[in-house]
Amino acid sequence: MSHVPILANYMHTFASNAAIGGPLKRAIDVFLSSIAIVVLAPFFLLAAMLLAFSDGGPIIYKHQRIGHGGRQFPCFKFRTMIVDSQKLLDDLLGRDHTARAEWEKNRKLANDPRITRVGQFLRRSSLDELPQLINVLRGEMSLVGPRPIVVSELALYGDQLESYLSARPGITGIWQVSGRSDCSYDERVKLDVHYVNNWKVSTDLFILFNTVTVVFAQGGSY
Numbered sequence: 001m002s003h004v005p006i007l008a009n010y011m012h013t014f015a016s017n018a019a020i021g022g023p024l025k026r027a028i029d030v031f032l033s034s035i036a037i038v039v040l041a042p043f044f045l046l047a048a049m050l051l052a053f054s055d056g057g058p059i060i061y062k063h064q065r066i067g068h069g070g071r072q073f074p075c076f077k078f079r080t081m082i083v084d085s086q087k088l089l090d091d092l093l094g095r096d097h098t099a100r101a102e103w104e105k106n107r108k109l110a111n112d113p114r115i116t117r118v119g120q121f122l123r124r125s126s127l128d129e130l131p132q133l134i135n136v137l138r139g140e141m142s143l144v145g146p147r148p149i150v151v152s153e154l155a156l157y158g159d160q161l162e163s164y165l166s167a168r169p170g171i172t173g174i175w176q177v178s179g180r181s182d183c184s185y186d187e188r189v190k191l192d193v194h195y196v197n198n199w200k201v202s203t204d205l206f207i208l209f210n211t212v213t214v215v216f217a218q219g220g221s222y
Helices: 004-013 022-039 041-052 085-095 097-106 117-125 132-137 151-165 185-197 201-217
Strands: 060-066 072-078 142-144 170-172
Touching: 022 041, 022 132, 022 142, 022 201, 041 072, 041 117, 060 151, 072 132, 085 097, 132 170, 142 201, 151 185, 170 201
Parallel strands: 142 170
Antiparallel strands: 060 072
16 A cells, blocks of 8 residues: 555645644754753763674664654664564564564564664663654654654554644654553554644643653563
């Protein structure tokens, strides 16, 4: 199934529309992410060094995600998987029906063989997501917003896709402080839609505060 017509329709609809929160949300994003990059610089360095001395692969992983209005952008993360991860995933889903069912339900695997030992640490500590602060400064993401999705996930939002595309995807979101990866995909969609339809500055601040708690608890992250 081609998703190009879906994207084309929504990109036309949202071409001149501001993302939810408007200039206020954007100003908060730029201010807080700038401070975070400075404060968290030692952790950037730590993650980069761990990856540089692990398997010789690239440090930063860029994956195309769908942003506000259907625009695609390279979402930055510290690499947590083996270099040829897509081939391994395709092979696994082709021979393991249980893994395929789990992937089709959640778009994640609880025991993902593609993740390296360094990657497991980066994910558990959420250090892998630090480069997304650059995406925030570039205007492609927000500190808080819907979970960034790939093209193949567009159809899974059904008639709620408009809500997703009216916002910038977030480094964190209501889905993260409500169970993180333990949420089913349908639950994440409902949470994202609820966030978009009921956005407030106070909600963003609440989510940011609780994200810190979730990260330190290291619960449900894979």
